[in-house]
Amino acid sequence: MSGQAQATPENVWPPPRPAGERNYPMNCWWVAALADEVTQDLLGRWLCDTPVLLYRREDGTAIAIEDRCPHRSAPLSLGCRKGDNVECGYHGFTFSPDGSCVRVPSMKTPPPALRVRAFPVIESYPFIWVYLGDPARIDDVPAPHVLDWATDPAFAEVHGRIDIAANYLLLKENVLDLTHFGFVHAKSFQITDWVEAPRLTGEGDICGYHQAFSASPLPPPFAVPMGLPVGTPYDRSNYGSFVSPALQIAAVDLIEPGSKQITGRFRVSHATTPIDQTHMHYFWVGGRDFATSDQEMDEFKALTELGFAEDEVMIEAVQRVQSRDPRPTHLLEKSVKADGPGVQARRIVARWMERETS
Amino acid sequence: MSGQAQATPENVWPPPRPAGERNYPMNCWWVAALADEVTQDLLGRWLCDTPVLLYRREDGTAIAIEDRCPHRSAPLSLGCRKGDNVECGYHGFTFSPDGSCVRVPSMKTPPPALRVRAFPVIESYPFIWVYLGDPARIDDVPAPHVLDWATDPAFAEVHGRIDIAANYLLLKENVLDLTHFGFVHAKSFQITDWVEAPRLTGEGDICGYHQAFSASPLPPPFAVPMGLPVGTPYDRSNYGSFVSPALQIAAVDLIEPGSKQITGRFRVSHATTPIDQTHMHYFWVGGRDFATSDQEMDEFKALTELGFAEDEVMIEAVQRVQSRDPRPTHLLEKSVKADGPGVQARRIVARWMERETS
Amino acid sequence: MSGQAQATPENVWPPPRPAGERNYPMNCWWVAALADEVTQDLLGRWLCDTPVLLYRREDGTAIAIEDRCPHRSAPLSLGCRKGDNVECGYHGFTFSPDGSCVRVPSMKTPPPALRVRAFPVIESYPFIWVYLGDPARIDDVPAPHVLDWATDPAFAEVHGRIDIAANYLLLKENVLDLTHFGFVHAKSFQITDWVEAPRLTGEGDICGYHQAFSASPLPPPFAVPMGLPVGTPYDRSNYGSFVSPALQIAAVDLIEPGSKQITGRFRVSHATTPIDQTHMHYFWVGGRDFATSDQEMDEFKALTELGFAEDEVMIEAVQRVQSRDPRPTHLLEKSVKADGPGVQARRIVARWMERETS
Ligand code: FES
Ligand code: FES
Ligand code: FES
Structure with missing residues (x-):
């Protein structure tokens, strides 16, 4: 330092x-x-x-x-x-x-x-x-969160940077509401079962979600690298946290339904840094402890870049609407239960801001 | 609806x-x-x-x-x-x-x-x-004006859209002051006799102009499709109206000087819709009840597009001056008699605005 | 007039x-x-x-x-x-x-x-x-300064215009602080001995600098056209003035160390005219009474354009920082002795502005 x-x-x-x-x-x-x-x-x-x-x-x-x-x-x-x-x-x-x-x-x-x-x-x-x-x-202020798995030899890891013409919180809300997968990423990630509002987790300045899938058909991005047929019934534990205004972490544990053993661990983290009020750097890191060969990780990186580019298009479109419409956004937006973690994140950011001026 | x-x-x-x-x-x-x-x-x-x-x-x-x-x-x-x-x-x-x-x-x-x-x-x-x-x-508010002639089988009709980086009223004023024809459209439309300030017409929230030409030489855009030599002495009745802030209609009736019969009816309407304060969609429709073959109408459309592109260049230049000059436009502009219909249109728009807040 | x-x-x-x-x-x-x-x-x-x-x-x-x-x-x-x-x-x-x-x-x-x-x-x-x-x-207000040398038959002269996306004073300060030569123009002009803060000259609304070099090695842009080996010990008298907010004049007299005779006179003037607060036209004129053939002056012009393009890059970068940083520039900038003429120029401009409102 x-x-x-x-x-x-x-x-x-x-x-x-x-x-x-x-x-x-x-x-x-x-x-x-x-x-x-x-x-x-x-x-x-x-x-x-x-x-x-x-x-x-x-x-x-x-x-x-x-x-x-x-x-x-x-x-x-x-x-x-x-x-x-x-x-x-x-x-x-x-x-x-x-x-x-x-x-x-x-x-x-x-x-x-x-x-x-x-x-x-x-x-x-x-x-x-x-x-x-x-x-x-x-x-x-809390020290930077350490991504232990990123240096764990059991894991392979890829990362990248995308510069997005949108406020950083728009990406925060994106990754806290996974119901967008079935629409924004229908063709890329093909994960269409993240439709329920997940359970809200966390306390204090951390908030997140947890969602358990029991004997649910495995979508391609998990099944293929696991070497299982797409649609194999499998358990999944899916959770994520807003760690600070700067970092969002997410995880999927893949669990063999019979043994209840974790057979695959998938991790992704989203760091967003404001450039200014309407632009951000988006730094992402993804990894897993299965299918870790260079070629498999290249495919993982390519798929991730494809999917995150879909988010970029959507988030920039949202920013353009908000910037162009003379009406204030906070008077127009309505939330539903699936927005629980995102709404909680906004409140946490507001508290970070308040502490700055008190 | x-x-x-x-x-x-x-x-x-x-x-x-x-x-x-x-x-x-x-x-x-x-x-x-x-x-x-x-x-x-x-x-x-x-x-x-x-x-x-x-x-x-x-x-x-x-x-x-x-x-x-x-x-x-x-x-x-x-x-x-x-x-x-x-x-x-x-x-x-x-x-x-x-x-x-x-x-x-x-x-x-x-x-x-x-x-x-x-x-x-x-x-x-x-x-x-x-x-x-x-x-x-x-x-x-008045219902949309219906363009009867546009669906009249006696008429052939063409239309188009031009997006212009200027306030919508700049086009309103353009089409209400035909003295610009001799300058902006000198080479395209070649109609150089619209030089006099026309008679102001209309009352209430409608305003317009009327101008009669007696045995005046026919310019090419009328003479050619009528099958007459350019310059043939002919009568013309030329009139137009500001129907609402959204629509301007215009007409030329071509009149055989001997019989005083209308031998050709020419119509054009200009709808302008603000995108925002400095951009507009300009939707135009033109038609006539003579020279209505597909090929003749294609030529009519091409000539119209050429001329309206000349208006676009001029109107965007005016908007740039107004946007860039720190001095307020309303303190700088002077009107002459030929601006009568345009000035009247501004007053009508002001009344529409007043009604909105009263 | x-x-x-x-x-x-x-x-x-x-x-x-x-x-x-x-x-x-x-x-x-x-x-x-x-x-x-x-x-x-x-x-x-x-x-x-x-x-x-x-x-x-x-x-x-x-x-x-x-x-x-x-x-x-x-x-x-x-x-x-x-x-x-x-x-x-x-x-x-x-x-x-x-x-x-x-x-x-x-x-x-x-x-x-x-x-x-x-x-x-x-x-x-x-x-x-x-x-x-x-x-x-x-x-x-003072009448425009006349560049006598520009029409003096003993001199050859070249000139040009560069449009710069920066406030006009940024170029004023640039040409009043020659210590930038060793950095911005290290490779083009190769004049690396303008490192000392020069003597501040002028009074009232004129300010400037004067710097004398005794038996100092001649850099290429002077030595080559003089037909002397690069590095020949030579005297130089280097001076310039802020003549008005519109014009900066500068001169280098090359002096034979033995005879103390001026053997070469080099002149350059910088006129900057605001387009608006963050853009300027930069009109420059350069000349000399030696090496005045067309080919030599073409080389002089090319070298000048190369060097002034280096200034343009730097000055536009400074303007971008100042425009983008929400903090006010006047609270952030610190001056050193070499800024004497530039600081003086700012004060003179402030007096011109005050007279305008008094
Ligand atoms: S459904 Fe969420 S933005 Fe439309
Ligand atoms: S003559 Fe009408 S704008 Fe110049
Ligand atoms: S040294 Fe002068 S701007 Fe940095």
Whole structure:
């Protein structure tokens, strides 16, 4: 984790937009990138309306600092890395990973006030997490959730990033209401039995669902890699959780109906990070402890990308309607029982936001 | 005509934008589409800042309902038609032509509050008219004007749609001031004698112009299809009316100077429907009772499209100037006598708007 | 210089936007175009949020009038020139170079209130200057600076125009802080010794810098055309001035170290004209009194275009950061000594703005 920037009134806090103009909390760990996206090259990215520069030190440590030069606002990502430091491409001011300015070409010693924010970073495979919020409150927020299975040798894992022109919560609600499978993914995933409103689970700031299927016909995405005929009666335990505004985890345990043994474990996690109010980075990770050969995992990845592209089309269409219709969305939308987890997630996000201003 | 939606405070009225932010009345019949555009496929279209879904029942009746699912805002036009109903492509909620929800896959019975607006529709060749306004006031507004000649077997008729990035009133004013013919259409229509300010006609909420030409040289678009040499002295009676904010009708009667008999009747109507404040659908219909063979009408249609594309270029240029110039347009524009009908039309629109809020 | 428009409250003054929404003064001579861009064809251009039509009379005099017809807002640049007048392409109203309307096709005599603004114009090679401000204050503002060297037969001269999606002051600051050469232009101009903060010069509303190099190695852009080996020790006197918000002039005198004779004079001027708050026209002129053959000047022009395109990339990146970051730029930027001339220029612009409202 890199050091925190020294607080100065202008460039550390308050956040870029007042809470009333955003629905994402700043005091939260967000996924900044997939670990393999961050290299010794400079990567500039807007996260939560904040310009962020990501790169790695020579020892491999991931760094996140503000991607806006405090001199004349050039993006530092247009500059170049010099050892562990970054040189601005405009007038050559150079910043270290802790945000301090270590060189102004026309001066002997850079003024101490010349610094960028350095953001705390935690790398936890396959994600690079960043904390962009109030430095004084970092200890009050939950640490990034660790995806144990992603580094468990019994599992094989694939991941990807999709940039979606929609508010991040639209994807949250998508993955918390699985009744969309029979419609959005009817042709790709062919899982058509997620039709009942599942049982709502969780408490406090975690919420989720649990759904048990008994001797239910196995759909192709489970049957085929298990080596069973499509439609074989099988038990399934299907559950997921809203872990934080940044991360949604989901699981399917496949259970042999006779022995009640778990014979296959399937996992998927959805990290969504606001770029701004109407755009997000969507980082997804999927894995399983069966059919883990490279070729089978390539097929798994291809199918996942196909299905998630279907979500992208739908979610962007929803955002366009909401952005274009002059009537406020909250007056128009009606919920049903299957929305329980999604509605609960909205309430949890509202509490995260409230804590930020109290 | 489909049934009216049951009034609920959120989704029926008030209109999408307050009257101060628009210059089009909601309580008005507007053309939603050309009849041949509406089929059993789903057609989504924004009309008056309102998302509208158009399709036909199995019996051919045209339907217009809100193109925004009351569940999570998906456009219903991304879903699919199921018999006379429409199934949302996101979670499968299904709506009937009267706007009620007839199926929620995860529920036994859909909650009655789950409904979309169903808009009254009138089909009158070649237009599909829709009423998007206050259901309680529908009887106070004039019914759609019927274009008798369009279904008169003596006439042949062509029509088309042009989407223009400009406020709908800019086209209204265009067709009410024919002095633009000598400039915008100098090369296409070659009608250069519409230079005088015409006589203002009409009363109440109808306004228009009338202009008589005596033994005036026939320009090519009349002479050629009449089979007369270009420039033949001929009488012409030229008149048009602003029938409602949605429709402008125009006519030229060609009169043999000796007998004073009408030997040719030419008609054109211009329906303009706001998409939003700076975009419109322009539906045009033209016809005549001479030179009605398919080939002659193809030529008529091609010439009309050429000329109306000239209007489109000019009107979009005007909109760009008005949108870009920070000074308010109403302080800058000066009118002359030839603007009489257009100025009158603006006053009539203002009265339509006033009635909406009184 | 064309005559001034007769004042009417609506179309002459106040300016298009209040001073609080812009950082450019209206009461200032700005460069409207390069002289060779203005011909007998109609050229429409937005300058300082004002639509301006540029063309030449038959006698070659440059004309600038408002590019917005006072009738129905059509850009006059879509019309056509008729002798020294301009006919609107919509309804044919015709305007003379003094802004008065000389013809309305449907009227005997045009109403006197129908006029466009005519802007004072001064042609001074290679620029066409225009005054868009308060006609009553034109005598209070400095006349356009004349680039004597540009018409001096001892000099050869090249020029060009670049349209940049950034506020005009970003280029002002760029050319007032030469420490960017070692970074932005490291590969193109290869002038890497402009690293010290130069001496601040000027007084009142002029500010600038002066920097003397003694027996310093000549970089390629000076050495090569001088016919000297790259790196030859040579003296250089390097100076520049913010002449007005519209123009920046710069010079390098190359001095033989032994004789202290000026053996080469290099000049470059940067005129920047706001299109609006986030776009500018950048007109540049460069010249020298050595290596003046056509081929050498072609190489000079190509190198200049390469380098200025590097500035464009950087400046547009800065504007994107400033436009996208919700935090106000003035709270974020820190200055160092090398910013002296740029900071001074901002103060001078602020004084120009203040005078406009006092
Ligand atoms: S903008 Fe970064 S050094 Fe000047
Ligand atoms: S958004 Fe239409 S059914 Fe959910
Ligand atoms: S808009 Fe120029 S003459 Fe009508």
